[in-house]
Amino acid sequence: MKALPLNAALISIDVQQAFNDPGWGQRNNPDAEQRIAALLAAWRNTGRPIFHVQHRSASPTGLFRPGTPGYLHKQEGQPQPGEPVIVKSVNSSFIGTDLEARLRAAGIGVLVIMGLTTDHCVSTTTRMAGNLGFDTYFVADATATFERTGPDGRHYTAEQMHDTALASLHGEFATVVWSQEVLAALAA
Template identity: 35%
Template sequence: MSREQKMLPLVILDVQDAIDQPVWTDKNNPHYLDVICKLLAHWRAENRPVIHVKHNEATPTSSYHIHGPWNAIKQEVVPLPDEPVITKEQNCAFINTDLDKTLKEIGASGFVLTGVVIHNSMDATIRAGKALRYRIILPRDATTAVPVRSPSGESWDARTVFEMTLAILGSEYADVTHSSELLK
């Protein structure tokens, strides 16, 4: 791992109790949280920066609703007192948040992104981050997808959604890797 990679913060996106609600079932990678926990423990052990992003959805029917019972960050990745928590109200972690400012304050030219789900907030955050000229490393085993259904009724299973999204993001927007490469 290069010196530059050692300085990259770990960003944990939308890993909240909401992700365990029925709307998010049939994940292609049910072990994504275990991988995030391993990465988090590694980052903390090496005293590397960790940033948490918490989604506070205004829509009352959302599992991520700001005042809903499942809005809390999952206990497995609960932030330490010195780890910043960025709150967002949109799918993208850069829109109307302090993420860009926080990354700049710590001198980060990029970040390692983990969280949920790859074809929603992860995708939006990666594309915006790339537009802001950040280098984004995406460990494929530290995220997941769920099935997608189109308005016309066509549907795609979670594995297809996952692989297609990674292919698109990896072609231009992020360095797709495996957590084992980051833990070396």
């Protein structure tokens, strides 16, 4: 990983309590939240910008409804005062929000992205970031996802879903990196 400019932004996506619901099924990477917390702490120590993204359910019965515990950030991903929180209602953090405008106004061209879940909102945001011309890094071990069943009934483990998402993103929309690489780049 190359050196990170002083205005590289860390984007933390949907690190919310709704993902604690057992209805999601089996999950991979149980250490993702600890890595997210470590990256947030290290990033804050450098004074670089951080943006938190929070999903808001459009459905009145959704797990991410405002006013419910699921809408709240997990302890490891809590925004600190002064760190912007971008509220979205679709998979991409760029659709229906001012995230791109904020990044452009601040002259930010490098994004480091982490959060939940690998193959949904984090991947969708990463794909759009790459398409919008940002130099984008996706932190593989600071993301996690859940098992899925395909339309043909085949089961895919959480690790399979995670790994195929990484393979689809790397080299096309982003550079996939691991948290230790990001921490080393911040320390350099």
